[in-house]
Amino acid sequence: MVSKRIAVLPGDGIGPEVCRQAVKVLEAVAERFDHRFDLSSHLMGACAIDATGNPLPDETLEACRAADAVLLGAIGDPKYDHDPSARVRPEQGLLRLRKELGLFANIRPVTAYDVLLTHSPLKKERIQGTDLVIFRELTGGIYFGNKGRTADGEAAYDHCTYSRPEVERIAHLAFQAAAGRRQKLTLVDKANVLETSRLWREVVREMASHYPEVTVDYLFVDNAAMQVILNPTQFDVILTENMFGDIISDEASVIAGSMGLLPSASIGEAVALFEPIHGSYPQAKGKGIANPIAAILSAAMLLEHLELPAEAALVREAVDEALNNGILTPELNPTAPYTTEEVGNYIAFWI
Amino acid sequence: MVSKRIAVLPGDGIGPEVCRQAVKVLEAVAERFDHRFDLSSHLMGACAIDATGNPLPDETLEACRAADAVLLGAIGDPKYDHDPSARVRPEQGLLRLRKELGLFANIRPVTAYDVLLTHSPLKKERIQGTDLVIFRELTGGIYFGNKGRTADGEAAYDHCTYSRPEVERIAHLAFQAAAGRRQKLTLVDKANVLETSRLWREVVREMASHYPEVTVDYLFVDNAAMQVILNPTQFDVILTENMFGDIISDEASVIAGSMGLLPSASIGEAVALFEPIHGSYPQAKGKGIANPIAAILSAAMLLEHLELPAEAALVREAVDEALNNGILTPELNPTAPYTTEEVGNYIAFWI
Numbered sequence A, B: 001m002v003s004k005r006i007a008v009l010p011g012d013g014i015g016p017e018v019c020r021q022a023v024k025v026l027e028a029v030a031e032r033f034d035h036r037f038d039l040s041s042h043l044m045g046a047c048a049i050d051a052t053g054n055p056l057p058d059e060t061l062e063a064c065r066a067a068d069a070v071l072l073g074a075i076g077d078p079k080y081d082h083d084p085s086a087r088v089r090p091e092q093g094l095l096r097l098r099k100e101l102g103l104f105a106n107i108r109p110v111t112a113y114d115v116l117l118t119h120s121p122l123k124k125e126r127i128q129g130t131d132l133v134i135f136r137e138l139t140g141g142i143y144f145g146n147k148g149r150t151a152d153g154e155a156a157y158d159h160c161t162y163s164r165p166e167v168e169r170i171a172h173l174a175f176q177a178a179a180g181r182r183q184k185l186t187l188v189d190k191a192n193v194l195e196t197s198r199l200w201r202e203v204v205r206e207m208a209s210h211y212p213e214v215t216v217d218y219l220f221v222d223n224a225a226m227q228v229i230l231n232p233t234q235f236d237v238i239l240t241e242n243m244f245g246d247i248i249s250d251e252a253s254v255i256a257g258s259m260g261l262l263p264s265a266s267i268g269e270a271v272a273l274f275e276p277i278h279g280s281y282p283q284a285k286g287k288g289i290a291n292p293i294a295a296i297l298s299a300a301m302l303l304e305h306l307e308l309p310a311e312a313a314l315v316r317e318a319v320d321e322a323l324n325n326g327i328l329t330p331e332l333n334p335t336a337p338y339t340t341e342e343v344g345n346y347i348a349f350w351i
């Protein structure tokens, strides 16, 4: 019996509905294994702006710091996207949370599930057997550099910077992961143009000698954007900086056949955060069509991180049951779809 | 009968061999239509570094300035990629040429050829009918901002900047293109994070009112990286900044089934440049397996630009003949492949 505090940030759009299913699954795990999970809910994103004017209220940040792990739904609302002059945005909450918690590594596994191969836009023979994981740097680069306008507002800038230690700490995690997997690491950069990429390449090349069992490959990001689609099984661990990781990891999600299947972990200096890779998908909000599996698999990654591997394995088994029996939301089962809640209930019940 | 000066920059790797076929086709066009094309060849890229120490010799730049159009093969050599400390790189030649000639708009059409649908890694029903064109800004953004290291070399930076006129001039071209096509323009940016993207969005939203017939959509680049694969037929004209355009346009090339099919035009203040989107592909150099069609279709775009539409149409017809009859290099015809030269000869002969 263990006792853990989990801060839940449901967020915006479909965030709350998928989070609810993940929470249900965590509660089922707690009951089955006689653990105590103290699950508390907090505001972040557009909902937090609406309620408090602040996308990341102090209360939420404190609750995250005090927790053993954080589970996030999704944030974002189109009403802020189309107002380039908006002062406060939901995304600022998420970016600040990443920075405050020191979540420098975003880890996104991408697997092609055999039963879902027909749902991928890619031909089966290209993707079968795909099993890759992307390590995306999450607290540096152009996301967090100086940004602004000239005095007359007629020009804008965003500065991208990286320091050696910023590259080293995530590269170590990626090398370790590769060592425990198929021993291949691919650095994705644009070293033929960017100085920051040349620094990444320099650091990774030096570090490679400390991981002799790992084969290191270097790909320019434009080429990587093709290779991920042309031949995804060539990849084991992909390591990349923040902006490229944002693009390449969303792109790679198409392999799985649905974004609604893919979880992620953001880890770093202290508490870790787990979230589905999909966004807040506001058009689907409240319709019961959002796939809760990405959120539930994020909960499984959370359990692993809390050193509860048997519990995580059981959640994965339950998800496989749902996949194998077609207990799936409409994007994966258009003819006899289940609702978000039905999928969550099925998985929780199985545990 | 017209008389035109065309500067040819064969470049590195497979550049010279595919350029040779495109030149052959241009010569066939000149003969057939009784034109005079003055085709002169100049060094740029790794070959220019090897010969002169300079990736863009003055002689080459002057020849381009004096020409009516420029045809480029490809540049780049891996011997420079793995040396992060190299002072001189082939890519500097290309980047400087773009800047010196003011080539601010890179235009990349992507079409799914019916006869090649089986070669795409994407399922036929997803891509059939794809006909999109990407307008990538080419002389601004993070490619051309300040870049460097801190004094101790332990941190690196790349600055991304955009000014309103830089956005306006390419956006006008993209709006005009959309107006003459299916009246849809999609701006790809990261306005939820980057200030430069917010400037792009602001400018494009203002300009939209001057093109009332064009419907404007806004997509975050991570989402765009998925949509290009999930549903490419939704796009007509895609407009984006330099770095995102580099990634998204290479990614979109997978739709066509081979990079070896896709041409591009870079236009701007004066002379325009035409090049295949593929790189120098050094592993294939001299093997006769490089597909010359992208270079030949780049020559077709060059002819259109020189206001020779009948000539361009004939080149396209000849290419279609090769496609329909399987006169193709191994990546598209693995069982009975033709060489680079055989494909070029077939197309030139047809003209």
Ligand SMILES: CC(C)[C@H](C(=O)O)[C@@H](O)C(=O)O
Binding pocket: A075, A076, A091, A094, A246, B192, B193, B222
């Ligand atoms: C919402 C947005 C700021 C965020 C990002 O770009 O990092 C999202 O796309 C993600 O990948 O988590």
Ligand SMILES: CC(C)[C@H](C(=O)O)[C@@H](O)C(=O)O
Binding pocket: A192, A193, A222, B075, B076, B091, B094, B246
């Ligand atoms: C060679 C390189 C500098 C170039 C770029 O990134 O612009 C190439 O990838 C391209 O797209 O033309």
